[in-house]
Amino acid sequence: MxxxxxxxxxxxxxxxxxxxxxxxxxxxxxxxxxxRMSLDLRGVPPDLEDxxxxxxxxxxxxxxxxxxxxxxxxEDRLVAMFADRWHTRIDEFQVVYxxxxxxxxxxxxFARDVGEEPxxxxxxxxxxxxxxxxxxxxxxxxxxxxxxxVWPVDYPxxxxxxxxxxxxxxxxxxxxxxxxxLWWRYTTNASNMxxxxxxxxxxxxxxxxxxxxxxxxxxxxxxxxxxGTAQAIKNAPSCVACHSSIEPLASSLFGxxxxxxxxxxxxxxxxxxxxxxxxxxxxxxxxxxxxxxxGLSDLGVAIANDPRFYRCAAESAAAMLWHRxxxxxxxxxxxxxxxxxxxxxxxxxxxxxxxxDTAEYRAGALADHATEEDLDREPTLRLLSPDQFASSLLExxxxxxxxxxxxxxxxxxxxxxxxxxxVDGYQVTRPQRDPGLTWTLVVERASQAAADYAVESxxxxxxxxxxxxxxxxxxxxxxxxxxxxxxxxxxxxxATRADEAWQSAVQDLWLxxxxxxxxxxxxxxxxxxxxxxxxFVGY
Amino acid sequence: xxxPLILACxxxxxxxxxxxxxxxxxxxxxAAPAWSADDAVAAWDAQDIQAALELNATLGFANPxxxxxxxxxxxxxxxxxxxxxxxxxxxxxxTTESGYTFSGISIYQERSSSVDGARQQSWTHVxxxxxxxxxxxxxxxxxxxxxxxxxxxxxxxxxxxxRGSWIDAGSNMGWFRSGLSWLLLxxxxxxxxVGELTLDxxxxxxxxxxxxxxxxxxxxDCRIEGTLSIQGDDGxxxxxxxxxxxxxxxxxxxxxxxxxxxxxxxxxxAAAMLLVPGLEPEVMDTGLEDGP
Numbered sequence: 001m002x003x004x005x006x007x008x009x010x011x012x013x014x015x016x017x018x019x020x021x022x023x024x025x026x027x028x029x030x031x032x033x034x035x036r037m038s039l040d041l042r043g044v045p046p047d048l049e050d051x052x053x054x055x056x057x058x059x060x061x062x063x064x065x066x067x068x069x070x071x072x073x074x075e076d077r078l079v080a081m082f083a084d085r086w087h088t089r090i091d092e093f094q095v096v097y098x099x100x101x102x103x104x105x106x107x108x109x110f111a112r113d114v115g116e117e118p119x120x121x122x123x124x125x126x127x128x129x130x131x132x133x134x135x136x137x138x139x140x141x142x143x144x145x146x147x148x149x150v151w152p153v154d155y156p157x158x159x160x161x162x163x164x165x166x167x168x169x170x171x172x173x174x175x176x177x178x179x180x181x182l183w184w185r186y187t188t189n190a191s192n193m194x195x196x197x198x199x200x201x202x203x204x205x206x207x208x209x210x211x212x213x214x215x216x217x218x219x220x221x222x223x224x225x226x227x228g229t230a231q232a233i234k235n236a237p238s239c240v241a242c243h244s245s246i247e248p249l250a251s252s253l254f255g256x257x258x259x260x261x262x263x264x265x266x267x268x269x270x271x272x273x274x275x276x277x278x279x280x281x282x283x284x285x286x287x288x289x290x291x292x293x294x295g296l297s298d299l300g301v302a303i304a305n306d307p308r309f310y311r312c313a314a315e316s317a318a319a320m321l322w323h324r325x326x327x328x329x330x331x332x333x334x335x336x337x338x339x340x341x342x343x344x345x346x347x348x349x350x351x352x353x354x355x356x357d358t359a360e361y362r363a364g365a366l367a368d369h370a371t372e373e374d375l376d377r378e379p380t381l382r383l384l385s386p387d388q389f390a391s392s393l394l395e396x397x398x399x400x401x402x403x404x405x406x407x408x409x410x411x412x413x414x415x416x417x418x419x420x421x422x423v424d425g426y427q428v429t430r431p432q433r434d435p436g437l438t439w440t441l442v443v444e445r446a447s448q449a450a451a452d453y454a455v456e457s458x459x460x461x462x463x464x465x466x467x468x469x470x471x472x473x474x475x476x477x478x479x480x481x482x483x484x485x486x487x488x489x490x491x492x493x494x495a496t497r498a499d500e501a502w503q504s505a506v507q508d509l510w511l512x513x514x515x516x517x518x519x520x521x522x523x524x525x526x527x528x529x530x531x532x533x534x535x536f537v538g539y
Numbered sequence: 540x541x542x543p544l545i546l547a548c549x550x551x552x553x554x555x556x557x558x559x560x561x562x563x564x565x566x567x568x569x570a571a572p573a574w575s576a577d578d579a580v581a582a583w584d585a586q587d588i589q590a591a592l593e594l595n596a597t598l599g600f601a602n603p604x605x606x607x608x609x610x611x612x613x614x615x616x617x618x619x620x621x622x623x624x625x626x627x628x629x630x631x632x633x634t635t636e637s638g639y640t641f642s643g644i645s646i647y648q649e650r651s652s653s654v655d656g657a658r659q660q661s662w663t664h665v666x667x668x669x670x671x672x673x674x675x676x677x678x679x680x681x682x683x684x685x686x687x688x689x690x691x692x693x694x695x696x697x698x699x700x701x702r703g704s705w706i707d708a709g710s711n712m713g714w715f716r717s718g719l720s721w722l723l724l725x726x727x728x729x730x731x732x733v734g735e736l737t738l739d740x741x742x743x744x745x746x747x748x749x750x751x752x753x754x755x756x757x758x759x760d761c762r763i764e765g766t767l768s769i770q771g772d773d774g775x776x777x778x779x780x781x782x783x784x785x786x787x788x789x790x791x792x793x794x795x796x797x798x799x800x801x802x803x804x805x806x807x808x809a810a811a812m813l814l815v816p817g818l819e820p821e822v823m824d825t826g827l828e829d830g831p
Contacts, residue, residue: 101632101642101669170743170746170747170770170774171774172773172774173773173774258681259681259682259683259702259703259704259722260667260681260682260683260703262667263667263681263682263703263704264679264681265679265680265681265704265706266681266682266703266704266720267681269704269718269720271704271720271722271743272741272743272747272770272774273720273721273722273723273740273741273742273743273747273748273749274720274722274741275741275747275776276741276749277722292793294775294776294792294793294794295774295775295776296774297773297774297775305573
């Protein structure tokens with residue numbers, strides 16, 4: 001049912017009166033746009049107070065958006081959005097919790113902390129308004145007490161949570177380029193020699209995918225011939241095109257070269273004495289697209305001086321918030337974002353603000369004259385990611401789905417992240433855009449569990465009100481409190497006001513269940529259904 | 540017209556040297572913001588290089604024989620069931636009756652033979668383990684060591700291949716206690732008159748040092764010779780061209796000359812010579828123990 005509803009929906013309410021006649025994008029209504037901004041920037045639906053403020057004065061929309069950009073929740077959202085592109089939040093690295101004698105109930109926390117380390121660094125640069133190149137020039141990173149216990153960082157004693165720390169093992173000040181989390185995810189070996197890592201940097205920081213370039217191997221040597229391949233890389237024109245850039249870049253990364261893979265001591269520590277190995281192994285001096293480097297310490301600045309770095313920042317921010325790949329047709333929009341970004345002192349929050357101002361972001365539908373190609377390219381209805389779904393359930397109901405220390409919506413080892421449309425960084429590298437069968441099953445189970453938790457803790461257990469603001473188990477349809485409760489739930493969950501038909505349908509459901517199983521079960525059924533509604537899981 | 544525009548967009552650096560975005564002129568927006576770093580000039584002068592070399596030398600000279608001894612000391616705690624396999628163990632984790640814990644994988648082989656009156660002694664050790672004493676101090680490894688020596692009458696030779704990371708928090712040697720990472724090749728020899736050791740590769744004990752065919756010798760007229768590099772706080776490398784008189788020019792690697800220094804490294808150089816068999820401390824008369 002949900003599948004059909006989402007697939008056939010005309011899209012959320014839009015404000016067609018404000019669309020210029022020739023515009024491709026039909027803007028969302030203000031309240032749904034506020035909901036989109038809140039979910040994208042905070043991971044939770046907007047508060048009632050924000051909806052009231054917007055209703056009283058539609059001119060407050062941008063101000064509310066700006067307050068979301070200042071919200072502490074932005075950091076977590078950026079981490080989640082960066083994760084979909086950087087793919088570092090994998091379930092298991094070559095070094096695992098057991099290598100540090102950590103207990104099994106920290107298995108998930110360990111892998112999650114490692115994977116988030118580079119993402120947290122970038123999010124920290126963003127939310128503290130440091131110029132964006134700091135992500136490749138800072139001597140800091142971010143760490144939890146767990147990472148502080150096993151990595152060479154100066155985690156402050158007595159602190160909790162993610163803190164800004166400095167590496168204590170002499171690694172150069174190059175931000176994410178010196179990140180354990182990044183290089184534990186992107187490993188290398190004796191034949192690859194850091195080449196894949198170099199290509200990863202080019203893809204993530206310059207938005208150029210060297211692996212997607214057409215390569216003709218016709219007449220070349222067999223890839224099984226290691227010596228022949230090594231020669232071809234240096235001499236064959238079809239190989240040299242990429243490898244003349246990749247080899248010198250790879251040569252700058254040998255401080256992260258390990259002599260024993262899977263070894264915690266080797267993997268956690270930077271090895272400055274190995275920096276020059278690239279010259280011996282790859283026969284290539286470190287360089288950045290022809291510009292000589294003295295080593296990794298120069299690489300961050302070289303990237304920061306590359307115009308492609310800024311265009312890539314704009315492009316990837318747009319892709320994150322537009323929920324689609326950026327294409328050639330977007331050149332003008334991306335160029336405008338890039339220039340705004342540079343003029344705005346390279347503050348990433350300014351870039352996010354600019355993206356949320358674009359017609360692409362604010363679209364609730366496409367105009368009638370949109371082509372099939374337009375419709376295929378531009379999704380105007382987004383699906384909640386596993387992160388957004390989990391944080392929204394937590395905010396509204398207090399429910400968090402965990403098992404044996406694992407966040408069940410954030411892992412695939414024993415959890416359901418991919419099933420819910422998420423990215424695991426290995427098997428699935430792009431978020432699911434449309435609902436599917438497994439997605440429906442996970443949403444159903446999570447909604448049921450969240451509804452059960454909210455009812456049991458608030459209405460049955462008498463806990464502090466969180467989801468239910470008006471009723472207790474004695475209230476019935478027809479009571480003012482019951483009606484007010486449904487109204488507030490509709491607004492908090494969907495950001496719009498309930499109409500009479502909806503109220504009536506929900507009351508009928510409540511009465512039907514209540515007759516057989518009582519009011520608590522009736523509320524569980526209602527809330528579970530509301531949380532599965534396309535108006536909740538879409539935005 | 541061009542000059543004012545260029546000046547308007549020149550990079551700025553805050554007092555701590557952190558690159559900062561410069562204000563920009565819209566006419567130049569197609570360019571990337573210019574970022575600078577303090578890498579164009581050496582952050583260290585010659586005296587800084589000398590001080591760093593001398594400070595690093597106080598940790599002692601890493602010695603694979605000490606690592607081997609530490610490992611073999613642990614193996615004396617083998618109680619027959621833990622670790623299973625003796626010196627070649629593969630243990631998820633076990634604790635001996637005496638309270639020593641073994642976790643990980645080890646390979647250890649030693650071989651000794653005599654050929655034409657010369658003793659051939661070699662040993663190989665590969666470690667991916669964590670060994671913990673009852674007092675909680677641990678010896679951790681991730682790497683491999685190979686030592687092949689031939690000792691005959693009036694002549695000794697050694698070939699060393701040293702890789703990986705090694706740390707023993709319970710060691711009384713500074714370089715071992717604070718941790719060691721290396722990828723280093725060594726070739727040594729001695730005869731009745733002189734001993735020498737040539738190192739090629741890098742070692743990090745405290746600071747990273749790189750030996751580019753650096754030759755240590757017992758010859759008091761030439762204790763050290765070759766290009767020895769040390770990494771600065773900013774990540775850049777500084778070269779010292781050591782001459783036989785213990786002095787030589789320094790430079791930012793691939794960059795400016797920084798002046799000549801004569802660091803006090805005789806003790807350290809003598810400790811390096813302990814890697815060559817037959818040159819026991821009392822024979823060397825260096826006044827050294829096995830390191831601080």
